[in-house]
Amino acid sequence: MATELKQRLLTGNKAMAEAIAQEMTRDPSVFVMGEDVGRYGGIFGATEGLYEKFGSERVIDTPISETAFIGAAIGAAAEGMRPIVELMFVDFFGVCMDQIYNHMAKIHYMSGGSVKLPLVLMTAVGGGYNDAAQHSQTLYATFAHLPGLKVVAPSTPYDLKGMMISAIRDDNPVLFMFHKSLQGLGWMAPIDAAVGHVPEEPYTVPIGKARIAREGRDVTIVAVQMMVHHALAAAEQLAAEGIEAEVIDLRSLVPLDRQTIVDSVRKTHRLLVVDEDYLSYGITAEVAATVAEQALYELAAPIRRLAVPDVPIPYSRPLEQFVLPNPDKIAAAVRQLMAEG
């Protein structure tokens, strides 16, 4: 009896666009706003085909006025619309952070729950293609530190679709970070992880649940987005050496699925946290602290962290490659960790 698994392969960007299209069809209050989201289809393809399908009334190109249009999304959401608004690169957050942080994230709380803001703020993150200091960041912790936003960062086409649908249906503001390299765009380095099975029918992937991307018994590697794939590649190298790494894809930074992390460390007794964001005061710190609080006695070795070493992202290839974690660096860190205890 052969089980036939029909693979329907989509790139990350098409998975996102499909999710948005299905929700726009289902719910007339969903619409999209942002720079170049219309005819262009979004610089990173997140809105590909939507303009053709839904027209300029529901897929709205904006001026380069992030404060105004992200703020307008807040105002529209308070009226019961469900806007999806794009901040082209996360690096641009500084021109509109007040709207994101003092309003989008706080109004529900300040209103005692009487004003809901069902909106999705989607934004492209990540480097590795020499776009330098103002266009290559992930800034995961910058957003995860501030209460009031759900913050998700999916790493597969399947999750991109499922979590986008969840984000759109969520009654809270959700910051949806998608990684440029995982969009599967024709003008970026092609990588396998940017293409994957995506069912056609709408489905949701819960926000706040980590995913065990690979099981292992010797060490836990916690990562998100591009670093998950690097961790998986490192795990392959390590497996050949007899080291079985468990890889956790956080998927969601707020809420953070601490239980899955702690459970894994209880099993493996070693922890490496890998991050494409800056090292200090970042994801690696929060995950490490969680384990130091909740599973200290389970640790057979000190916790290790691998992230961008507190420098802006440099432009030149050798410099950028030096600061970004990659499979070799991850594998090396694990080897060192195994040697320590």
Add this chain to the structure above:
Amino acid sequence: MATELKQRLLTGNKAMAEAIAQEMTRDPSVFVMGEDVGRYGGIFGATEGLYEKFGSERVIDTPISETAFIGAAIGAAAEGMRPIVELMFVDFFGVCMDQIYNHMAKIHYMSGGSVKLPLVLMTAVGGGYNDAAQHSQTLYATFAHLPGLKVVAPSTPYDLKGMMISAIRDDNPVLFMFHKSLQGLGWMAPIDAAVGHVPEEPYTVPIGKARIAREGRDVTIVAVQMMVHHALAAAEQLAAEGIEAEVIDLRSLVPLDRQTIVDSVRKTHRLLVVDEDYLSYGITAEVAATVAEQALYELAAPIRRLAVPDVPIPYSRPLEQFVLPNPDKIAAAVRQLMAEG
């Protein structure tokens, strides 16, 4: 032989203003810009008396245009001026974070060191007086996470003066966070810690060195600004019970003096980190992670963290008091920690 210690008592705000005045006298390229820094003397008194002394050419009231005037400080600093620019409340960072973060913090790096930005961005932090979600935050980690700025947060009038002089003389951009409650203002709750000995002559306090505010052998409490004073008060309570807490005042978040933290934990074997900022992805995480990396085997008990529990700062007194750490909560956390190991 009696040593006479002449105490010259100043409030926090006067210590800051004195530092600025002395540097303005010494160096004609130093000037001050910001909202209400002129005749008003700064909403939190940081520029008290400067307008009278140096006039409107060097103590400049600005429009409510933080992007323009903080950006102008960058442009002026690149020309060799040494601006001190005030962001009235740190909570307003979102309207001008692009200037702070993509430019002020990165230009030195992106220019390969050819452009220096000797400027001080000073800003008021902290709550506890019912100013609610948009006027009560500290946001320490929001800034400390992003490389390129030195970030200081002094807790005594002595350090406010000495670190302000260091910040002005530093050739790098320094974010100087001062705590409203420690300014010693006539319209806030009077607290002893807001007044202290401040020598008249100019002096510097190094940026990047923590201070052991109280020695102790049983537990290390790491804190900054208002939480240092709460920790000291807690330590008094605990001393009466025979628990000797060591209290570390970080003073500087970037650079972070990890050595002093680790050395202390090596001595006390227990760590509590206290923060007026939000819990997750914050200072408490970074300090905990540092110890979990560097002194894991020294720990006799799990690391504990006490901070604002990932909610916006609520307005109403019982709610705000519930979310802010205070001496009682710190003492309780230490007692629990002592019970654990």
Add this chain to the structure above:
Amino acid sequence: MSIPFEHLQWMYETMVKIRTYEERLVEAYAEGKYPVFNIGAGPVPGEMHLAAGQEPAAVGICVHLKPEDTVTAPHRPHHHAIAKGVDLRRMTAEIYGKATGLGKGKGGHMHLFDPATKFSCGGIIAAGMPHAAGAALASKMRGKDWVAVAFIGEGAANQGAFHETLNLAALWKLPLVVVIEDNRYGISVPKALSTAVERNDARAAAYGIPGYYVADNDVLEMYRVSREAVERARRGEGPSLIEIETYRYLGHFQGDPEVYRAKEEVPGLREKDPIRRLREHLLAQGVAEQDMAAWEARAKAAVDEAFAFARDSEYPAPEAALEDVFAASEV
């Protein structure tokens, strides 16, 4: 232009209600804060920005609004809230930090949210403008004739959000009216030290929209230009900008030393008090003193009741601080 009697009556009564409210708050705020002023003490702690003297800006336009119309206000929001019809009891309870408040005590005086009357405000300069534009956008997308009004101070007209929002609204022909209350100062900074033009109606040209200027806190003129602007918005012809010269009798916030203005400025302004001027107008129109007294009494009663409600309400349970970060969501 003739103004319907019920509009005149409503504006008068509402101005009296606002003034009474603000004066009552002066007292309530002072409670427990003396002899040594402490901003965090007393039944109404935190910053307090009052609008006594600025009533015409709020009532002159809100008289033209329907419940479905949106209003966003800045840090000095009570006159707008009252003019928009926000429940005075729950608003006052919020200012007292009580569980019965609009935000269950979480928001406070600068963060009043009332979905029932589509009113909101916030403590960040000019940040409410995009929210109003978003409400206007929603109205347009749904084919409604609902309009949105954003109030800001003259100091806020130099913030980036001002420019971005007006461009967006003009471009998309959104039903938005922006009202700038020029009360001479942004905290201590006089308009001449913050604003490169004398009057902000000049800035309408940057967006190709109508700009109006109302001199001397004149509520009847405010009524007139607001009617034009609101009707234009309702017709789907796009946004307008109104600047009104108005007066701030009190400090920027309660406790403001007011070092930046001459001692005689406020008494001079009070001589031109807009409530008294409207009262004189009504008298000249033949309205009876005793009718006005009845309106005044009704306004005062509403204020009394609101303060009593607020005082009598309970504080929220401390642990309630942990609630309401996120809405429960089925996904």
Add this chain to the structure above:
Amino acid sequence: MSIPFEHLQWMYETMVKIRTYEERLVEAYAEGKYPVFNIGAGPVPGEMHLAAGQEPAAVGICVHLKPEDTVTAPHRPHHHAIAKGVDLRRMTAEIYGKATGLGKGKGGHMHLFDPATKFSCGGIIAAGMPHAAGAALASKMRGKDWVAVAFIGEGAANQGAFHETLNLAALWKLPLVVVIEDNRYGISVPKALSTAVERNDARAAAYGIPGYYVADNDVLEMYRVSREAVERARRGEGPSLIEIETYRYLGHFQGDPEVYRAKEEVPGLREKDPIRRLREHLLAQGVAEQDMAAWEARAKAAVDEAFAFARDSEYPAPEAALEDVFAASEV
């Protein structure tokens, strides 16, 4: 207005240099990126925004500038950098990510900093405007007659920083000139979908400053209005705003599918090429063909040399990534 011969010569030669440079970069950027385009591959990776066609905006004003004057540019910065006199070798080396680059390879094409000529640029829309205002403020505080010029695109004129900076500069009478290059699009969005007014010179009224409009990419008209604006700034009379209608021959960035414009648009624009027009003007003025050929040859030689220098230079050591976050400081 008569234009000094050496100014005409300089503008012509500089425009040729810019055009040659940008065309050379088209090739260099394409290297290693095909058959399957990959933005991160080849000797010049990352985004690449070229300005072929937009030369008049840069040369028409920079011809009036001194070395002490400041220029800030946006993400499309080469024409401004070349017109300001930035060392072409070190600039090109930076674009190649080499250790000899202006930023030792840390900045790249969008982040060129040259203190020697007071040039800088950056990748965030309108963010260079406040920096230029700050340079102008420093000039004023020190009693210099140095001016600052901020270049932005027409799309950037809708960003908050635009408004805040112009208000500040007008208020403080700073020696600043803002040049808006209207090349019709912000990435894919045409001006009519981003800007509520047809011409941005209309926005000068919002700050009480002179506004100029230069039609049809006319370098001589740009020269004329820029002279007025720069002289006014030098005299201490405050800022001006110039919008120039200009042409972007290439995509927003290299690799842009250009779905948003008709195929015939660019050929149409090229017919009005500003370099050819200036060449014709010079010929009509009696300048000899061979003189111009000599200037052109000199321009091309400079470009050749710069690219050779960049190619021949070494990459930085990887660990250099850890340097230059902070300047060493004695404190």
